[in-house]
Amino acid sequence: MAEMVKLFVNGQEVEVESGKNLIDAVSAVGIEIPHLCYHPALGADGNCRMCLVGIEDGRPPLVPACKTPAAEGMKVQLDAEHIKKIQRDVMELELINHPTDCPICDQAGECSLQDYYMKYDGQESRMTVPQVKKGKKLDFGCGVVHDQERCVVCGRCVRFTREITKTGELGIVNRTDAARVNIFPGQPLNNRYALNVVDLCPVGAMTSTDFRFKQRVWFLSKEKGICHGCSKGCNIFIDHNREKYKDEVIYRFRPRLNEEVNGYFICDEGRMTYKWENDQRLITPRANGSEAIKSAAVDSLRNAISQASKAVFLVSPSSSLEQQFAVKAFAEQAGATVLGFSDGYIKAGDGDDYLIQDDKAANRAGLALLGIDATREAFEAAMAEADLLVSFDNALGCSYDQDGLAKVLGSCTLAVIATNSDSLSEQATIAIPTASYSEYSGSIINCDNILQAFARAVVKNDPPEDIVEIVNRLGGELENNQQVWAALKKAVPTLAEVEPEQIPEQGLALTS
Amino acid sequence: MTSLDILLIIVRVAFGAFVPLCFVAVCVWMERRGAAFFQDRSGPNRANIMGFRAGGLIQNLADAVKLFFKEDIIPGHIKHKFYFVLAPMIVCVTALVSFAVVPFADTLVLGDREYVMQAIPMDIGILWFLAIAGFAVYGIILAGWSSHNKYGVLGGLRSAAQVISYEIPMGLAIISLLVVYGTVNLSEMAQFQGQLLFGFIPMWGVLLQPLGVIIFIIAAFAEANRTPFDLAEGESEIVAGYHVEYSGMKFTIFFMGEYVAMFTSSAIIVTLYFGGYQIPWFNTATLLKFAVPVALLVMAAVPVIGKFVAAWIRKNNVSHYDRENDPRVREANVYIKIVWGLVILVEAIFFLYLVFASGGAADHILVALLQVCTFLAKTTFMCFVYVWVRWTLPRFRYDQLQKLGWNILLPLSLLNIFVTSAIVVALS
């Protein structure tokens, strides 16, 4: 627990953490100091002057809040007339050359400049000279489009490439009203975190080609979620919307702050995994190789399991802890072998030392915790005598090529419970669509052994069932996540003390 | 039984059966155009055949055709289909049959035979009307009950309670009338009203029974389920009441029954209180005595009336907006020609009568025709009063309706009997 200091904001006494700068310190108690260039991940730059606050009896009496640490007894003025005038004047300067094309700007609705204009400015432009024309719609690479006219030259993007990715593709060229952010000629953005500049940009100068003009941001519902793109388990916002007469569509992922896991950012690949939630989903269930209704497919799988002399259940290393455990419990009940073979998920050498991991499975630590064997030898040995393979959303097609898969399957019947349609689900005798991670709630353990829980974010018009529910309908005894957790706490000593409802927002570091 | 007897029976029954049905069309037309004129609208005036609108009468034809060709639906939830179908028939038939006792002309004397000019010549007269008209409510109750619908049942209930409440003052008003006339026979009542009071005032029921006429008319409105007493179909609270489940031809029959009932009760009111077929100051004997002068008077009056009607058509049958070669003017020309054609026809008939047939049986027939016309004119006016009241007065609340019936009309009618009897006894 950090040391607390008492200070005054607008005459009101507040208790804040010492050592932090004023913006962060007082925002923790719900008081907002406007700022454009400051970002907690990038540090204070002090170039925008929007965060100027008055310090009563202080020397100097006027300081940038981003560079001023909170101190005991400080008397911060935010609503004094001269501070308001400064804010108004800064806004006026920022807006001199701003094109005010909010109607076509994707940032409108989550734009700091727009919000601050409404809150601190609200005056007409006094300019009579023509605005300075700059470059528009510049392709910066990596799916980033830059509009120099909208830019307020806060330098967040430049600092991001210098401090976080250490690639330094961006720079500010020229001075005064000719200043603009640009790339070096022929050297576009080239790093795996480039799209974070779109989120960082306080205005609409940086936009993403992927999201460009797709939706206005005020239509989007912003749910919390966890990226399943790799074993890091970065925290994200899932921005989705149901348009009239249509189904729920996820339009983008945005990073969500979690100091313990990912900080303020996510990688570009993870950001784009939202497409798998919308497209190429397995829609039509299949039974006995032809299209069927879901209940028929579930019935036929239940029969297949009961008739099989030796069944192998293959769980996915990306499934939630609850799902893996439910399958395991069902396997014990049905006398099947449960395995987690998933070498195909690992892309050796793909990871870096920041967020991206080699292992593209979100919950491999869960497999280990539940004691599910994930080795190739165990899988191939089990398959040699099995006559039924049930894949619980395991992308087995990644682990084998076409011939290898045919060889390992042999004459074995293949049943697939999958979120997305792929070559494996197409050749399966029985296929049952299931909910993807944006559509169920559960918990996963990341590569750093941090247990994180996530809630259901999206409810489709015809919501597919979660693996836990499907297993229950196949004959499993555990009906829902609560029952799974009750059993899980008994079965796994590490989780005995864990209350699923009380897993903190930051995740719970498991020790063992 | 001579062929003349048979002919007259056919004529009288035909009159009793078809005149009310024809008047359904007239009443509906009068209701819709009348309502429009009361409210400064124009009402239905678009439907036409070859450009002829007949003042909106063609709309009735269009409506009738539509209703005839509508699918005959019996909703699936109805269990008692027989009663469901029977109900509208009861309403319509009772209204038609109760008209059968109304005399539409004085007793016709041809040679040595006398013919009572009623569809069914019988002595029970007003009692027949009371008996049959009371039956109509069975149709409504049956309709409400067999519809198997909350609104339907409520409408039927309301109607039943209303009819019970208003039969009583109506019956009591008639009792005091019977005390005055000393008969239940409607023909005799009409003849009684041909006399003169103090030698110069027509002795109509309305003068002898000023209170009774008000009570009777109010009760008759209630019996006919007309505004302000149409709570049985109060659309604002119970959708359409008892006929909420009816459509197509069955609804049409309800609708017709309502208008026939209106016509019949108009005829009864006219017969009881407004001299029936009597022309004021010209009772049957007088008319027979002065048949030729009366005929000449009519011959003189008909062209004058024709001229006024023609002028009215000329003025009103035009388009009220700029229109080239206004087809409505051409329409009016045809109507005016028809009017003058009718005038010439009437003149010719009277001329032939004067030249060839004056005196004898033709006089009697002429008088009977004049009286039929008088009767129909009076009844039409009474129907107009129905329409007029409907578009003037708002509907009563249900408690107001019952209070009016029991707290006001019932004591008043009892008082009326008392006073009337006292006067009659004192005078005799």
Added chain:
Amino acid sequence: MSIKVKTIVRQGKSLQERLYLIEVFKGMAVTFRHFLRNFLDNSKLYVRHYPEVKPEITPRWRGRHRLTTHEDGSMKCVACFMCQTNCPAKCIQIEAGERTDGRTEKVPVKFDIDLLECIYCGYCVEACPKDAIRMDTGIFSVTGYKRESMLMTMDDLLATKGAFSEEEYKKGGA
């Protein structure tokens, strides 16, 4: 300060009024005067002979919508979704795309108004920052034989011209 109280005089308490019958006759006299006047001269009816005589549409009338264009015929709409956001009936469906005619960057590729859902409130017109949607076509009778024909696409909305001159429209309070 007391609340302003207006005392309404209760009618209907005098004997003449409570007799009701006299008031009934008075009322009937009023209606009959109307009847007689209209019966004798039906040119005095307060009736517009629609459809032969059309009502006069003022510039402020909210008729069917249209999308306006610049002088060169290019669309004013930039697909900002303000109308769709403000529409209380949710009858406007827009899809945005890249603009290629050099004016700005964004243009609707789909702009549908479902007239069966529209309530003609005019909020879309008020919300529009570009004066791109107007309800000045003067079309007050919107009919169709099919549901599909009531769905106005972008081409339908662009094809209709305004019924008023620019001066008249501006004077109308727009």
